Amino acid sequence: MTQRQDDATTVLLTSGFLAVPSLLLKFYKQLGLADEEMMLVLHLLQFRQEGVEFPTPDQIGERMMLHGDFLLSTLGTLQRAGFLEIGEEQIDLRPLYRKLAEFIQPKPKPAASSLDLLEKKEQNLFSVFEQEFGRPLSPLECEMIIKWVDDDRYREDLVREALREAVLSGKFNFKYIDRILFEWQKINIRTLQELNVHREQFRNRMPGSRQRQAQTSRQQTAPQPQRQPQGQAPEADGQENKYDAFYRMYGRE
Numbered sequence: 018m019t020q021r022q023d024d025a026t027t028v029l030l031t032s033g034f035l036a037v038p039s040l041l042l043k044f045y046k047q048l049g050l051a052d053e054e055m056m057l058v059l060h061l062l063q064f065r066q067e068g069v070e071f072p073t074p075d076q077i078g079e080r081m082m083l084h085g086d087f088l089l090s091t092l093g094t095l096q097r098a099g100f101l102e103i104g105e106e107q108i109d110l111r112p113l114y115r116k117l118a119e120f121i122q123p124k125p126k127p128a129a130s131s132l133d134l135l136e137k138k139e140q141n142l143f144s145v146f147e148q149e150f151g152r153p154l155s156p157l158e159c160e161m162i163i164k165w166v167d168d169d170r171y172r173e174d175l176v177r178e179a180l181r182e183a184v185l186s187g188k189f190n191f192k193y194i195d196r197i198l199f200e201w202q203k204i205n206i207r208t209l210q211e212l213n214v215h216r217e218q219f220r221n222r223m224p225g226s227r228q229r230q231a232q233t234s235r236q237q238t239a240p241q242p243q244r245q246p247q248g249q250a251p252e253a254d255g256q257e258n259k260y261d262a263f264y265r266m267y268g269r270e
Contacts (some may be wrong), residue, residue: 054100070108179198180194
């Protein structure tokens with residue numbers, strides 16, 4: 018009994034091993050492979066390792082104990098899903114490896130637009146300006162940003178907002194941004210909230226806004242026409258209803 022077990026173990030160890038990428042075993046479900054499809058892939062790898070590039074459905078079915086028609090259907094499904102290619106002389110599994118490589122490769126992050134960067138308060142001011150200008154900042158430009166924050170005491174959110182206005186106006190220079198910040202300081206704008214209030218007041222002072230307000234006021238104060246009681250026709254001013262005289266003449270209510 019022990020001798021037979023040793024012989025079986027020897028046959029097992031000398032019959033060879035199948036080399037399978039560990040990532041394929043780990044992620045085959047995420048790739049969209051069912052268990053039976055994965056087992057079919059393993060048998061195809063085994064046939065290839067044995068030197069059989071194009072195993073027949075009968076050969077595969079003999080090992081998997083499955084009917085040939087089912088295997089043909091499964092192979093067709095894998096081919097349509099882009100997991101393998103069936104040629105004239107081989108079943109190519111390279112599409113499967115390409116899918117696996119794409120799955121494990123880190124997805125590149127989409128490039129953030131300039132205005133998106135301006136929304137991120139944690140983004141460094143220098144990085145925001147460099148992203149917007151598309152180049153590294155010069156030492157003088159870096160000094161100007163430092164001066165805005167340290168010497169002029171401009172809040173960083175106001176500096177970002179000034180850059181935003183410059184971007185929207187198509188003015189890509191530090192002098193324009195410095196002028197915006199100076200004008201805000203001159204009218205005692207110190208915070209982003211005060212800036213928003215100032216913008217709202219400015220919009221309300223625009224001519225179009227005044228016209229809309231006046232029109233709304235006239236509509237609210239204009240006298241509304243009196244509604245006639247339901248079922249009663251309106252009478253003309255100074256004239257009685259034409260039927261009233263008729264009913265009085267003949268003494269009818």
